[in-house]
Amino acid sequence: MTTQGSLFGLSPNPHHLETSATIAISQEAKRRKAAGEDVIDLGAGEPDFPTPSIPADAGVRAIREGKTHYAANEGILELRAAAAQQLSLLSGGRPVNADHIVISNGSKQSLFNVCFSVFGPGDVVAIPAPAWVSYPQIVHLTRARPILVPGDPEWGLKLSVRDLQRVVPGAQGLILCSPCNPTGSVYTLAELKAIAQWARDHKAWVIADEIYRRIHYGPGPAPSFLDLPDDLLERVVIIYGVSKAYAMTGWRIGIALAPPKVAKAMAALQSHTTTGANHPAQWAAWWRSSASGASSSSAASARTSRASSSWTRWARSTSFSAWIRSAARAARTFARG
Numbered sequence: 001m002t003t004q005g006s007l008f009g010l011s012p013n014p015h016h017l018e019t020s021a022t023i024a025i026s027q028e029a030k031r032r033k034a035a036g037e038d039v040i041d042l043g044a045g046e047p048d049f050p051t052p053s054i055p056a057d058a059g060v061r062a063i064r065e066g067k068t069h070y071a072a073n074e075g076i077l078e079l080r081a082a083a084a085q086q087l088s089l090l091s092g093g094r095p096v097n098a099d100h101i102v103i104s105n106g107s108k109q110s111l112f113n114v115c116f117s118v119f120g121p122g123d124v125v126a127i128p129a130p131a132w133v134s135y136p137q138i139v140h141l142t143r144a145r146p147i148l149v150p151g152d153p154e155w156g157l158k159l160s161v162r163d164l165q166r167v168v169p170g171a172q173g174l175i176l177c178s179p180c181n182p183t184g185s186v187y188t189l190a191e192l193k194a195i196a197q198w199a200r201d202h203k204a205w206v207i208a209d210e211i212y213r214r215i216h217y218g219p220g221p222a223p224s225f226l227d228l229p230d231d232l233l234e235r236v237v238i239i240y241g242v243s244k245a246y247a248m249t250g251w252r253i254g255i256a257l258a259p260p261k262v263a264k265a266m267a268a269l270q271s272h273t274t275t276g277a278n279h280p281a282q283w284a285a286w287w288r289s290s291a292s293g294a295s296s297s298s299a300a301s302a303r304t305s306r307a308s309s310s311w312t313r314w315a316r317s318t319s320f321s322a323w324i325r326s327a328a329r330a331a332r333t334f335a336r337g
Helices: 021-034 053-064 077-090 108-116 134-141 161-167 189-202 260-271 280-290 296-315 318-335
Strands: 101-104 126-128 145-150 173-177 205-209 236-243 256-257
Touching: 021 108, 053 108, 053 280, 077 280, 101 108, 101 260, 108 134, 108 205, 108 236, 108 260, 126 134, 134 145, 134 173, 145 161, 145 189, 161 189, 173 189, 189 205, 256 260, 260 280
Parallel strands: 126 145, 126 173, 173 205, 205 236
Antiparallel strands: 101 256, 236 256
């Protein structure tokens, strides 16, 4: 049987892929700003300040010191140890094993690695909607089936265990982002615990995208799956990184903390794709991770507060409520396909 893709010399692999709507939105926002319009760009998750000088200088210093050759595929030990220490501090000092961490070229590659390692043809993966546009695209590439599950607009568009049991009772996985892109909702520890219990009882994987954890305007970092007991984390993979909190989006350093077998599979997959992350960028991220314990986010928070001011003005306006209702309608439309 000849497929439409084969007529053009393409395989079925990219059949479901679409150009990133995030990029399209940001390009449109830039066009409108250039035309003199007052625009709030809620497209790309890009801090409005440059990379702080200390990690930037550390990256330059790494280049000058000759740290420009192939690094360890799973990431340099110094960065993995520093990341483990920071994740531990963020969650009250709980032990975090650096051997279970894989460093990649941005958290998007971390997400690709874990999805390719735990999902496959026929698997059903639940994604709370509205969602970051790349989640369903990545799941499609694994030959699994993404199901967008609308969140409750009266509950910040968050997803509950009841929603999972109602819409996707046999799901093999869930991709959950908290603090959430694009809604900004933050799951409470009790809500995360209920989801982790659901995953354990149903033998489903939870991919917890916590890249925005440090950008949280409540007390301390946002609640995390790492705040839960070990017995609830056997099927949970944490995705983290330095892009958002430290304005290092272009350095492309992502961090994944996974159960041992999953971490090993992710590293094996990565060894045949990128052979690890950018070496000098890892040293820049190492400085940032090793120097920024749980209490050192004040500089980043102070700078990101400028970006939050426009969000706060909009969130308090009537247009925000209208946007929530519109997003909920869109989510239901997506779910129906």
